[in-house]
Amino acid sequence: MKQPERHRHGYVDRRESIRLLTGFLAGSPLLLAQQDPFRDHSRIPSIDELIDVFDFEALAYEKLPRSAYNYTAYGAAGEFTLRRNREVFKWIELIPKGVVNVSSIDTTTEILGTRMNFPIMVAPTAGHTALHPSGEAGTHEGCTAAAETPMIVSHAASMPIEEIAASASGPIWVQLYPSPDIETNRKPLEKAQAAGARAVVVTVDQEAAFYERALHDRNLAGRRSRRIRRPRRDLNRYRIPVKRLWYEWKLFDQLRSFINMPMLAKGVLIAEDAKRCIEHGLDGIVVSNHGGRALDYSPSSLEVLPEIVDVVAGRVPVLIDSGFRRGSDILKALAFGASAVCLGRVPRWGLGAFGPPGAQRILEIVQAELVMAMAHSGRPTLASIDRSLVRADLP
Amino acid sequence: MARIGSLPAATLLIRAQRSPQIIGEPPGRIPPLDELVNSLEFEPVAQRKLDDAAFNAISGGNRSGFDHIVFRPRLMVNTQNLDLTTELFGDAMFTPILIGPASHQNRFHPEGELAMARGASAAQAAMVVADRSDHPVERIAAEAGGPLWYQAYPESDGHSLLSRIHKAVEAGCKAVCITVGTPYGQIGSNGYPRLSTLPPMGNPAFDWNYIDRIRRSVTAPLLLKGVMSAEEAKTAVKNGIQGIVVSNHGGGFVHGLAEPITVLPEIVDAVGGRAPVLVDGGFRRGSDVLKALIFGAKAVLISRPALWGLAAYGAEGVRTVVELLQTELARDLAMVGAANPQDLSRDFVKISRR
Incomplete structure (x- = not known):
């Protein structure tokens, strides 16, 4: 009978507080960072x-x-x-x-x-x-x-x-x-x-240059390369831009x-x-x-x-x-x-x-x-x- | 408050549990055809589709010779009327890129030569049908919309060879390539190498008389495929080879053979315009094809890239590989400063020691 009443007044029991703290720590980016074996390499150095x-x-x-x-x-x-x-x-x-x-x-x-x-x-x-x-x-x-x-x-x-x-x-x-x-x-x-x-x-x-690796980027972004390239009207019969x-x-x-x-x-x-x-x-x-x-x-x-x-x-x-x-x-x-x-x-x-x-x-x-x-x-x-x-x- | 705060915390927690994102291709993935951007990218896809024996037959290829040829591009050349049309033995070809012969293409795709022919004609490219095809030449011809050529090994039994050539010409093949320089099959194609049972392929007892016999009874233009020296090219032309x-x-037959692109210039010089000179071997880029044209080749045969396309995606793959090469060639021709292959000369390249 007493417990819910204490809750309502903002009190948390020991078990509950440990649960919340553990949840917070586990989700914290700090903890996540500890698991990154390469974290030293991703440090951004200063300009000097x-x-x-x-x-x-x-x-x-x-x-x-x-x-x-x-x-x-x-x-x-x-x-x-x-x-x-x-x-x-x-x-x-x-x-x-x-x-x-x-x-x-x-x-x-x-x-x-x-x-x-x-x-x-x-x-x-x-x-x-x-x-x-x-x-x-x-x-x-x-x-x-x-x-x-x-x-x-x-x-x-x-x-x-x-x-x-x-x-x-x-x-x-x-x-x-x-x-x-x-x-x-x-x-x-x-x-x-x-x-x-x-x-x-x-x-x-x-x-008429062309960065074919740019197509890889589009592919990585989930879009399909040549479908973008093909319908263009400024291409000649060899499919190169004429401009x-x-x-x-x-x-x-x-x-x-x-x-x-x-x-x-x-x-x-x-x-x-x-x-x-x-x-x-x-x-x-x-x-x-x-x-x-x-x-x-x-x-x-x-x-x-x-x-x-x-x-x-x-x-x-x-x-x-x-x-x-x-x-x-x-x-x-x-x-x-x-x-x-x-x-x-x-x-x-x-x-x-x-x-x-x-x-x-x-x-x-x-x-x-x-x-x-x-x-x-x-x-x-x-x-x-x-x-x-x-x-x-x-x- | 604390309960609301635990919601984003839990989200991060879930994110941390996820496996790291895989960079690059997952092994064994067959990407959609539209993802591939050049002919070289078809090789690993073909590998995923084929068993080792089939893939080993078409993997790799040496193209280091191309790295020693750099362009000397000219500026301010109007190339709006860019034209790759190439005339060979009376046929106007869309581009100077043909699909080379390869035996037993059912190894690479269930429909083999039929799919290859469909892909070739979709890309408006001529195809050279191999003597040892898995489908009869009439059926291949029925699938193909574009011109076909025929390739034959000079066998000891000249009669059956001639009857096959006649059949091919009847089926519509416009020219015939006689392969020279392959008297026996590839080492290891018949189990471990043994001198007692060399795998038969062409005709070891082969000479100009034999070629003469074929030439006299074949109406279609006759080409020799496998010429690697200026001297032999000269003799061939003298003997009526067209x-x-x-x-x-x-x-694939002997280690240490020279790269065709490196011997091409002297052969073109020796032939001196009396017959068209074509070339194959290691062509993977439009710039590779352009270099051959600059040295005076009339056209280029591509084989492995087309087979990778066939193995990976069937006829559509063949079409895409050939179209990619055609587009690269057109682009490079425009940038090197020539509106058509006839405008090219050796002034457009420099041989580089490095």
């Missing part, structure tokens, strides 16, 4: 604990949704070119000079009217809001904080270019995926110029009338194309295999850089991207005659791991690595970097 |  860019990749993997990480990681088809983009650095060795005054290292340069503190730019990559809510504005913030690194804003950016330009004071360039109706290209280019873009990079590779198959050289002449900023072509991999770029009045060339995301079994961009630099012969600046991760990687491209190196995945890892401060830190790390590499190889200025710095055994 | 198939028979 990361010492090279590869440390950021693991962290971006931990923090991002799988699809956002994968989109950054993937290459086209069997990813031969994606792998080769990293392998090529093993085929090129640095031959340093030791007796050189390197008490001050000068890395400043100017490319097509844009002053840079380092020969390093951020390559155009799509959809940064998938990596961090601050999106491209956050990347730009990080770039500007990291010694005003110029950022090339992607045509597939997730926010308007005015907003990106307004987020920080550093220089921006803009990237264009040209549209077959030439007039359609006018608006984005004029908008970019009004927002302060100082050059336009026209991407002309990746005419970028129209590219022709006259495009550059047509675009020229819309802009009064320098124009570069991105995606060059052979010397003949570099020559034709100059014939068509382009102000610069970006040697690129689209980070291994265009034609699989393309060469790595670094292994074709020497022949392109030779044929360009200093008439226009030659930029390069695809596979660059370290300061020494950048030094190798500079030794072959590149004017600057663009980083695509690197700032994405930084932004994905820590947002704008991550983008800043990861760029600062690469910049510091470049300074160290220049100092240790006895090349205190960019002008002192030449092919005598490298011993290349290219295939 | 087509060459560069092949090492999937590498």
Whole structure:
């Protein structure tokens, strides 16, 4: 008779309280954590604990949704070119000079009217809001904080270019995926110029690329791949999208009338194309295999850089991207005659791991690595970097 | 309050009891056909469907030669009129991808060659019917909508061989491949290897006179399948052979045979356009096929990938494998900067030591 009465007043007997406590403990996430043998590996380190860019990749993997990480990681088809983009650095060795005054290292340069503190730019990559809510504005913030690194804003950016330009004071360039109706290209280019873009990079590779591993992601998400792919109307009879198959050289002449900023072509991999770029009045060339995301079994961009630099012969600046991760990687491209190196995945890892401060830190790390590499190889200025710095055994 | 609190606690408790999520494929799972995204992915599915003996006959394949060929892609080439149509012996083929011959396909699917023929014609690809098929060639021809070719082993008994070839040509086969370089069967196909009872296959006493005899009595174009040297290709063309198939028979007979893609360029040079040169061996990607076309091959035979498709999903699997390869080829052709195979030249590739 007494017990229910005590209950009503908030008293719990000994047996009942032990039962409740046991239930609480058993269900607690703390207890669950004790059962995870890998818990040490899932600790998120602080930004100061990361010492090279590869440390950021693991962290971006931990923090991002799988699809956002994968989109950054993937290459086209069997990813031969994606792998080769990293392998090529093993085929090129640095031959340093030791007796050189390197008490001050000068890395400043100017490319097509844009002053840079380092020969390093951020390559155009799509959809940064998938990596961090601050999106491209956050990347730009990080770039500007990291010694005003110029950022090339992607045509597939997730926010308007005015907003990106307004987020920080550093220089921006803009990237264009040209549209077959030439007039359609006018608006984005004029908008970019009004927002302060100082050059336009026209991407002309990746005419029909396809990340087949992206289909695995859809499969993992419970959706079926080719059922999405098949009913599309913009496919030809071989089931490939036709929207970028129209590219022709006259495009550059047509675009020229819309802009009064320098124009570069991105995606060059052979010397003949570099020559034709100059014939068509382009102000610069970006040697690129689209980070291994265009034609699989393309060469790595670094292994074709020497022949392109030779044929360009200093008439226009030659930029390069695809596979660059370290300061020494950048030094190798500079030794072959590149004017600057663009980083695509690197700032994405930084932004994905820590947002704008991550983008800043990861760029600062690469910049510091470049300074160290220049100092240790006895090349205190960019002008002192030449092919005598490298011993290349290219295939 | 405490009672309400125990509800979410219990939920977590239940969650903790669940087994960890399995990453990757559960063993033995046959995924829906739409999940597979390239031809290589059909191999493990075929393995799950087949017994060891059948699977071992079609597993693997060497394709490391392709890793030493990189493209030199050209920009700004208009490829809106992309056209893979290939003409061979008067037939216009949808793409330069054919399905190669394989014996006894009932080992891989209950309907064997019939399902293969259905899949091939669904993908608008020509199929080479093997001499040792499990179904009569008329029935295979009745299933196929597209062009058929025939493959034959040069047996000691030339008469029965000729009568089979005639039957095949009558049934509608447009060309005949004579397989050379396989006088005996595969080691181990007849129990342990014994010199006294070598497994018979082709005709060990084989020479150009024999080929001449066949050529004179067969009206359809005659190809030699298994040519691996420039010299022999030249002799073949001199002897009136109308087509060459560069092949090492999937590498199954002798260890250490060269990869066909590596000997293709010199054979194309030796033939010098007098006869079409085809190739098979290790083709798994559209880029592999593109490399053969760049070296001057007219078309490519794919065998293992089609058999994986057959074993895993029947005719639909064959169709999907071939369509995936066609799509990859079209994509790579556009990106390398050519609107059709005739625009290709060896300038589009670089041989890489690495």
